[in-house]
Amino acid sequence: MKAVVFDGRLRVQERPEPPFTGGETLIRLLKAGICNTDLEITRGYFRFQGVLGHEFVGLVKASRNPALVGKRVVGEINAACGQCSYCRKGLGRHCPSRTVLGILGRDGSFQESFFVPEESLHVVPQSISDDAAVFVEPLAAACEILDQVRIRPEDSVAVLGDGKLGLLVSMVLSQTGCSLALIGRHPAKMKLLKTFNVETLLEDSSEKRTRSFDFVVEASGSPQGWEQALRLIRPRGTIILKSTFHGEIPFNPAPLVVDEITVVGSRCGRFEAALGLLHEKRVDPTPLLQYRFPLESAVEAFETAQKPGVLKVILVNSDD
């Protein structure tokens, strides 16, 4: 079978099909999404080597649980110990001994067959297409914001960045009924939100909104995003840091203290919330899907995904 491996260099390898041994559930890949984290791994961040990929929809090939076999599933990416204080609070995403699919200590989903713990799987309702299901993981990350802070209809919220993350976050936050502005650089991308109740603003024209937003979500993935967030947030407001960027930025903490700003780091979220939004057709992320490549063309797919302005690129298991 084909597997997309990074070991300092990205390539597609031929590997033997793994046998089911009665432990974790064996999944046959249908479709998998390329995420910015995958691109960052190939740039040498995260120190991960192995099979890449953490966004996927697949079919259960073999499982200890016979009810799962043949089902279409998506899977949470953090495989937790189930025993520690975080796991006991339902926060396995922070389990200190967790492995993370295709990111940390565990081979990922960019291969024809792979293993995922049964506890991580969610059956996908028929109402959700394969294309939409590929977005469950990043959509759950967007939903995480609403598990961390309470956004009310009377709040004003800015989302910084019109990449995949910023667009998904905008779709999710628009469900709260708040006054929402997406601040980006690409009118064509921002147009994808035209069916949502979201104001779109070019970066330059955001100047006059200085110190006005109750919440600012930093989803630009750029160091400038942090400065922009500090400029747009009102005193006593909340900045949500959604994107990671690597390296250090100069930081003066005094304005945070003087204006009593809250900053909330936000990462992965619960899949239930994302599946609910897709099932109820409240959010349709598929307009973000721009390119499909067969698994064996993964290197070309990664090259495409890295091009400026490209949104979602997915890999398709051509066995299907």
Add this chain to the structure above:
Amino acid sequence: MKAVVFDGRLRVQERPEPPFTGGETLIRLLKAGICNTDLEITRGYFRFQGVLGHEFVGLVKASRNPALVGKRVVGEINAACGQCSYCRKGLGRHCPSRTVLGILGRDGSFQESFFVPEESLHVVPQSISDDAAVFVEPLAAACEILDQVRIRPEDSVAVLGDGKLGLLVSMVLSQTGCSLALIGRHPAKMKLLKTFNVETLLEDSSEKRTRSFDFVVEASGSPQGWEQALRLIRPRGTIILKSTFHGEIPFNPAPLVVDEITVVGSRCGRFEAALGLLHEKRVDPTPLLQYRFPLESAVEAFETAQKPGVLKVILVNSDD
């Protein structure tokens, strides 16, 4: 009358007694505390020039409100417009057109007589001594933390820094019944907490508590405090930034995102909470009071307050 003026240089000036004109309340100073912010102003931060001082207890000399005359009072330092959206929410401390006593656009309390808006004043109960009343303003700033975050008895909390601010914050937070550790460098200062239920730890011995605290309060006033807070906080924990330090520090936001840390900037607080703690004798800050100087010796008092290891220095109106 004598007034402690900073105009690029700190000095005690003789000025005419201000006449009451029917507007703001005229206060005769009893005692005033020197705060780190005062020291920072004399080092050229804040760009303030004028009469210094914002911590005080005094007697009302003249007021539009006859019931106040002769009363012993303390005063909130932010003089707000009373009309804007912040003021209407009871957050005059964030009013964009506020002046701040001895810090921004308004002469301060280091003079024999000075003006404060009537709305800013709180009558001090007889149960609270002048020495204790001088601490109401910094104690209110410590209480502000409990207005911003909910600390429960089962939480573990670290306070970084054994200066005035760290000691007051520890006294206040110990009232929650949480597991509290003060992490400092000066055993003699930390001993002042011996009647409180607070564990005291030297900085070096805090290593083994890495990633263990639910809350970390940064009150050290040093750039190292920020790094230390990031080391000690657990995933999903909350860092409270209490002290300002000037200048920029290198900051890598990725760990905040990965561990979903919350950072809360915290500044001034409500006086009611601090007066309550003093009235009920739940907190006695007076052991922090180390030196008293008459108003005319303010320059010497400032020199003393800047010496390493010195805690509270107060100015006394020798007219009393």
